[in-house]
Amino acid sequence: MKFKNPVFLASGIMGETGSSLKRMAKEGAGAVTTKSIGLNPNPGHKNPTIVELDIGLLNAMGLPNPGVNSYIEELEEVRDFIKKLDTKIIGSIYGKNEEEFIEVAKKIEEYVDLIELNISCPHAKGYGMAIGQDPDLSHSICKAVKKSVSVPVFAKLTPNVSNILEIAEALVEAKVDGFVAINTVRGMAIDIRAKKPILSNKFGGLSGKAIKPIGVKVVYDLYENFDKPIIGVGGIYTGEDAIEYIMAGASAVQVGTAVYVRGYDVFKKICEEIKKFLEEENLKLKDIIGIAHE
Ligand code: DHB
Numbered sequence: 001m002k003f004k005n006p007v008f009l010a011s012g013i014m015g016e017t018g019s020s021l022k023r024m025a026k027e028g029a030g031a032v033t034t035k036s037i038g039l040n041p042n043p044g045h046k047n048p049t050i051v052e053l054d055i056g057l058l059n060a061m062g063l064p065n066p067g068v069n070s071y072i073e074e075l076e077e078v079r080d081f082i083k084k085l086d087t088k089i090i091g092s093i094y095g096k097n098e099e100e101f102i103e104v105a106k107k108i109e110e111y112v113d114l115i116e117l118n119i120s121c122p123h124a125k126g127y128g129m130a131i132g133q134d135p136d137l138s139h140s141i142c143k144a145v146k147k148s149v150s151v152p153v154f155a156k157l158t159p160n161v162s163n164i165l166e167i168a169e170a171l172v173e174a175k176v177d178g179f180v181a182i183n184t185v186r187g188m189a190i191d192i193r194a195k196k197p198i199l200s201n202k203f204g205g206l207s208g209k210a211i212k213p214i215g216v217k218v219v220y221d222l223y224e225n226f227d228k229p230i231i232g233v234g235g236i237y238t239g240e241d242a243i244e245y246i247m248a249g250a251s252a253v254q255v256g257t258a259v260y261v262r263g264y265d266v267f268k269k270i271c272e273e274i275k276k277f278l279e280e281e282n283l284k285l286k287d288i289i290g291i292a293h294e
Helices: 018-026 068-084 098-111 135-148 164-173 209-225 239-248 257-262 266-281
Strands: 007-009 031-033 050-053 056-059 088-093 114-118 153-156 178-181 185-187 204-207 230-233 252-255
Touching (some): 018 068, 056 209, 056 257, 088 098, 185 209, 257 266
Parallel strands (some): 088 114
């Protein structure tokens, strides 16, 4: 699959509606990823759902989304516009079991270029990470979705495991087409005056600057062990951050927290920064994918 550039919108930010995806496409993202969509409407957790930190964001939204039937109506309205910009759409989906994953995947398939399995949300009981920490569940869900759709299926991995390669291996056996690495890292913040956790869910997922070295290491290990395309994500704010992930083995990157920190034009900025580096080094993007392994 070809993309106009390797800097994509990550799931979870500005992907809650069709019109916000359209806006991110206009801002120059090579692909836009939806907020994770499930079978039924879900209001998510009560506020507070986000804590802003110096090193990133801590969030526990609780997978809020309007449900796949409403969401595809929104995609229907924006997909021609997004296609004209040559921007690809990645549909992030979640479910509590194989049946739910299959149903959502089948419904969303015709509206997206690629499906991203969210088997890595760090705090939704029975969803996300509960699946992504278990190699057998990861395998069966990936296999079931792969059998049900014809678009490529990538799995987004959780770093909250002791052996991520065991999970990746199970997904490769289930014929996953590629990896998205990494999802957020579990964390907590406490309000010392209120003397309790700030998030209504008590804990959440840490994104942003703090998690970049964790993500780079996961991408490096995936590239070393498997022959599958990797989308790197976690703490990418600049072209230099993106290049680190690419040198570790990612063919493209996703940007989430930095959309909030650097603004909506972050995609153009990061693309320019990557271009400048490649010109200075007299290299092409494909030359540096996985170069840190040589
Ligand atoms: C949520 C989902 C995620 O996959 C994640 O990493 C963080 C938060 C959520 O909707 O709560």
